[in-house]
Amino acid sequence: MVNRKKKYTSGEGAQFMTRKSALKKLQLSLNDFRKLCILKGIYPREPRNRKRAQKGKAGIRTLYHVKDIQFLLHEPIVWRLRDYKIFNKKVGRARAVKDFEKLNKYLNNHPTLKLDHIVKERYPTFIEALKDLDDCLTLCFLFSTFPSLAHVPRDQSALCRRLTLEFLHAVIEGKLLRKVFVSIKGYYFQAEIKGQTITWIVPHHFSFTPMSKAEVDFKVMSTFVEFYTVMLGFVNFRLYHGLNLYYPPKFSCLQQNNEEKQLVDEDIFVAERVAALNLPVSKTSNELVEDDFEIDKFNADGSEANEEQQEEIRKELEKVKNLKNLFKGQKFYLNREVPREPLVFVIRCFGGEVSWDKTLFVGSTFDEDDETITHQIVDRPSMEKQFISRYYIQPQWVFDSVNARDLLPVQKYFMGEVLPPHLSPFIDPEKDQEYIPPEARALYNENELEEQFKNDENKKNDDDEDDDEEDDNEENEEQEGNDDQEDEEGEEDNEENVSKKPKLSVSTGEVYKEIPWEKSRQERQEFRLREKMIKNKHRHLYKSMMEGKQKRAKEIWLLRKKRRLHDEKEKGQKEKKKSEKPKKKIVTN
Amino acid sequence: MGNKQEIKHVKRKNQEETNSTEKEAESTEDEELLNVINGEDEDSSDDDELEISGSENEESDEEDEESEDNEEVESEEESENTDDDQESEESDNEENSEVKAENSKNLGDSAGANINEKVANNEYEDFDSSDEEDIRNTVGNIPMNWYNEYKHLGYDWDGNQILKPETGDNLDAFLKRMEDPDFWRTVKDPQTGQDVVLSDEDINLIKRITAQKIPDETFDEYAPWIEWFTSEVEQMPLRKFPEHKRSFLPSKHEARKVSKLVHALKMGWIKTRAEAAKLRAKKEPQFYMLWQTDDQAEDMRRIYKHISAPKRILPGHAESYNPPPEYLFDEKELKQWNKLKSAPWKRKLHFVPQKFDSLRKVPAYPRFIKERFLRCLDLYLCPRAIKMKLNIEPESLVPKLPSPKDLQPFPTILAIEYKGEKCQIFFFLLQKINWFYNLGHTDMVRSISIDKTGQYLLSGSDDCTIKIWEVNTGRCLKTIKTNSVVRSVEWCPNAALSLVLVATGQEVLLINPNVGDYLVNSKTDTVLQDVPKSDVVTPERVRATVQWIEPDEEQYKNGVRLILKHFKDVCQVTWHAKGDYFATVMPDGQNRSVLISQISRRRSQLPFTKSKGLVQCVLFHPTKPFLFVATQRHVRIYDLVKQALMKKLLTNSKWISCMAIHPLGDNLVVGTYDRKMLWFDLDLSTKPYQTLRLHGTAVRGVAFHKHYPLFASGSDDRSLIVSHGMVYNDLLQNPLIVPLKRLQNHEGFNDFGIFDVVFHPLQPWVFSSGADATIKLYNN
Known part of the structure; x- marks a missing residue:
């Protein structure tokens, strides 16, 4: 008799495993399994054919790759997790029988997880660790603001505080910061380390709010942090090493007593943390880490495109180099209402000097009446x-300058001024179908910037100029490309224009004039016919793509419209004010 | 010691004598006193209200009472009291404190016992003497408002009622207030209801209490501090018996404990603080150089085919704390956002953009922790898979076709409309106005056909007429009335015959239109006049299907030369290329729905014995003896000579409407009611070579040009689409199909647009007949 092959013993059916069967195989509880997955970075996988992967069972199950589970099977941490189980039992018993001596003994010798090998396993190279640093930093920064919580080890937030601070120092020393963005969620920082862009968020003050367990499970987050702290520590170590710094950073001027440190309360701790940011870290050697390298010129092809590319890269490098010393020679003084931590970090990153009121917080380096403050x-x-010798500016100037990679004119940012919008530096202006607000457009195009500036000046002088018209024209042009209907409207407008032309009394022979939009109209018609010849296979794809395109175009159109309405309203208000003012004068006279 | 006691007794007694009158009331009055000082109304001094007055005072009152009550008892004990307790001193009245001050100086070495304890002890030891005080009212310590409704206040020792003293009315009170100089210091005793005038001392006391000073005036707050318990070793022992022996011997028990600890330390079971700190430091994660190089991986077991988690999308301008104004939600958008609370993934943004005019006003984001948590969940719970993302422009999906400009000539503009009004003007010029009512169709034009020379256009309409138009001028030359709706017309392809086929109702008319060459016309007539004799007997089946009838005289005058009377409605007629045979289609005719007739022999035959479905239309191959029969879903090709089915074309559509064949005969275009046009290359396969979805609604007419590589289709969406359909002689090269031009001049009527499309035989012109009762000519 022929043995018939059983179903699902090969192929996708054999590759995947449900969570339940994984638990059974690993002989772990769900909690332990979760912890293990988080630490080891194991995740469920989406099979190509779910039905086959689930061995014909209906519904949607969490499927893990069989090899992943086998990988977990060999993990020494599993034993440590079992130790924990025993430990918990012992402690529970000791507590129940009130044998506090034993209880203490147990608690002092609790098993600890050692995660070093997992870091190396998950991130075979340093670069890969950097690639995955976003979540790590964001979560560590969040935890560094936490008070002690249930289910979160008590020293975790302190450790996070220490490690994030170390990381910030590395960024400062290496001048690695590239972009900053103040959002309603927090401060986004983007650094470039070894060619990897790393973005993290630092929440605004008082970010901790108690959450119900149904909403947020701090235990899960804590497990993540447990791994992330180890990872961040190793990353910091290597970063410091690469920058010729001592790893547990030594501050050349900071001296504090250990006992004092234990006594300080939270606020002072934060103050010290910021103060530490303002201090240089001592180096292992005085050699400069050379990172300003020239790109070798090689013209293998000799093609122009290649040269252009190189030229672009060179320009970019030049810009970054300038950015690194953006605030060099500038001295900043922070008033007490200014959030210090992000500002100190940013200013120090770009070579500026910072200080603040020494009576309020520790670590100030110069006083307010210093004449050299810029x-x-x-x-x-x-x-x-x-003081006359310095500019009084609002904090946004610092962030906007960094994003513009240049010291922006300070006029708009003076104390009490209505600030210009703060724009996100993460939006690529060259991507098509992206709405670029007028302010951003001005930033990207320097000529326009000047023009706008001039216009602003003019506005202030005579309030007659319109720079909105320009914008409107541009809008029209761009919209033509986007929407056909609007185009037709445009045509009508043009026709009206034609009819409005004054008629001459003497009519000469008419020269056939090619109607400019006729050609494009025809082309569009042709294209629409051609559109219908798309292969059946691609029809839906094309349709959905075009729908997306139209949706985006509509969004852009909506934003533009809102902007126009807003500008008009503002203009109207200005005029009103202007017209009201002289009247008042007359009354007073 | 005895002396001191005596002194105190004497003093006490003296003072008691002097104050005897006031003492009576004092114990109960204190509460009222306060009220007086505070200026409250006397009359309302209920116990409830009394409680409102400061709690401190109450306490002191109570203590006062106690002290008063226990006066005598206390005095005996007080010799032993070592009063360093300030509170008790404060609470005592004048005399007490005075005496104590004296006492305290001398009682330095008395044993330390707390006065409070003593007092408490006394209370329990001795009988309760509070009732023995000079209290006339015997109701006890009850809220006096219980007696509010009675005339009396309580009972005296003898059990007689104590009547409430008469209280005057408000006027009396007022007069008293005005006249009595002691009014302000008069208080009412709630127990007796009597007015009591407070003495100066009482007033003083009250003032001091309200000023939160020590009530006793004479008490020196700043007296030099006397250390009762000094660190100096006294010369004499406090107690007369010596220390116990065990206080000089080391404790065995302690020694045992210590040895245990030492042993534990030795064994490392317990740790000293320094050691513990060291250990803790060791337990903290130790960092070292984990990666020796930046990008060289060591060999290790790793996750199988790792898919790294995608990064978070970076924020746009809308998330800024100070975004450009256009990003802020207006009311409508906010409403929309709030409405999608139950389906947050449908929201345009996952947050509401906000604008703050300065950085210091930006609050913490309330969902921050939640968002981080969700990210964590994503990282360990979300299934991962690699999805290839198309990074192409949608335009690149559009096939690259040659530009229509290179494929000219083809019809592009509307040249002539064949309809009533236009002709009216035309005839007006010729001053033949009385004709104009007959001009133009008044109902949908179902079918058109053009003669071989391209001079005349034939049209059949729902208004039961056929019309013949001059193509170049748009003039209607002739109108022939029929009995019923004209479904199909076709001009005979034989140039030698001036003959048209008209399908109207159940009849098919053969009409000589009498236009064009006179010779041809007359010759046609003569050809048709003589009936060919044949000995072939028409089968019964055919005879039941069709009858050849000679027209009557009037009909003959109109040009009708022959009438074929069918048993069912005829919906289509079509000529064979030679012009001798023609085929008629009766969709309701079951297995007799297709009929082929021959004019020269005046004979009909039914090619099919079995019904293959609802026949939509038929078509003759231009060169070969093939017949194309379109049923609802398939096109069957029959070889008429062999009398066999050659091919069955699968259209993969729901309902075929029309067909047209390329003049070379190798390509077939089929229009369907489900919006498609199917191009069959008969050499390739039975499936469509290309499916064209050019129209939005049902396609009703397709046509090929005889000479130019053009084909056109008309549909219910009122548009006529002219396409380039190049067929190459080379067998390896597939036909090239390029849609060229969309012409949309017809008006819709009852959801119908264009019914029929015909090309000019010589020029690249196209005719279309529409439901708006017009025929339009487009030229290049």
């Missing part, structure tokens, strides 16, 4: 005592 950062509408 900028004082204030976040209040007015100040009584002002």
